Amino acid sequence: MSLTSRIKSNKEFRDIISTVAPLKEDYTTLSGKTPFSKEYTCLVESNLPHAGDSSLVGVAFDYLARFRIGQIINNTDAGQYLAALSGIRKLQRKTLDFKLKDEYYLPLHTAVYDFIKNKEAISDGILLVALRLGKLEQFFRMRVSKDFDKNEFLTIQRSEMLIPDLKELMAVFEEKFISSGIVNKKSEVVFNPNFGISSFLVDGADADIIIDGVLYDFKTTGNFKYDSKDSLQLSGYFLLNRILREIEDNHLIIGSLNYDKISFNKVCLYKARFGEFEYYDFNVIKKELLDDTVINLAGYFDNNPGRLNNIFLAAPFADEEGYRNAIKKIANKNKTPL
Known part of the structure; x- marks a missing residue:
């Protein structure tokens, strides 16, 4: 159960997150327009006939945006540690075809590396690569049916519609995001940031990107309206990082996890079809409320530790007991500042 799944299905968890989640009126826009309003202009119409197509374009756009940012800062890490790699590993186990990584995935990885390193222009080729990587990420996150067909799955259906849609989205991204x-080239960027032990506590949480202390979440929806799920997701990322920082900075952990030591207070939804930015700054929240929320969340994790008991699978020397004790100490704090 990932962060988004837990928010959707667990009321106790959702209620804790919602205490700091921004409402519609709490956001500001870069354009000065009223957030989530009809003042927005749709620059790329969403005309894809299938919901699955829209989902795939969304994942592919996330990849392409990161690759393009990688070009700007001259950092090929944008093409590393992709969820698509986990997808190809899962696909190999499912099909028992262990040549797939070398024969299918590595050429995609090479194409991404060349695109970033050589600062290549957006082409149909790299758009198709992003769609293929997107399919692999979807496979990593999906439940696999018994009648699963590998060849059918790896075929990009209706590419003649998906590629032009992606191309238009990237043209808007270039104008609104990159050119702005x-x-x-000097920006501090964290690609696909993870939240260390906090990710284990919710069975998986990884955001899109952090640029100069702002966490950006890319959305390709054609709906401009406010969606509370987005606010809860962004607030979840923020609180997970707060708990991570509290544990790692103030508690003795013998064997720590590898993670990006990040700090951010500001979040932003980038609406790719509108070229609009919706910002929120958690610094406006009173410290007492934020501290209480972190304590309550630690209490929830003390009773619902997610995949903490399987932490050794990812990090054999991780200090599971140390993490458990740290979470319990935070949960048992008096209502005092952290």
């Missing part, structure tokens, strides 16, 4: 100077 939000990211530059």
